[in-house]
Amino acid sequence: MIRVEIYRSGDSHKGFEVTGHAGYDDEGRDIVCAAVSILSYTVLNSLEVVAGINSDDIDWSVDEKTGFMKILLQKTCLESNILFKTFETGIKLLLENYSQYISLDYKEV
Known part of the structure; x- marks a missing residue:
């Protein structure tokens, strides 16, 4: 099973983890x-590319x-x-079927 955990801080989406x-x-x-990939x-x-965030400022693994x-x-x-909410929408659509x-x-972070 794929487990998706979305990181939020209040109304802001901060990231996610997929395992x-x-x-x-x-x-x-x-x-x-x-x-999901x-x-x-x-x-x-x-x-x-879209959000203009420097790659050094993205903590990813x-x-x-x-x-x-x-x-x-x-x-x-x-x-x-917007990107993280779009990801969340895509995951929710996958959950439907x-x-x-x-x-x-x-998870609140």
Whole structure:
């Protein structure tokens, strides 16, 4: 199962952590893992490209073997908040059809 934890501070989204694999299908054919991966990597890359955040200011870690990705910003902006909320929306949409393969929780940071 993929576990997604979204980091928030009040109304501001500060990042997220993704752990695990869905187990929906074999590696390379798992559409749930692929969907979560593309959402996660899109946010990671868009923080710099779209939000204009310097890569040195993005605390992130990835381990593709274990299905781990963590992104945490100390300083947020309107654009980063929009990116994280868009990620949250995508995860919620996946939950509508694949709730047995993915979970969503929140953590105040």
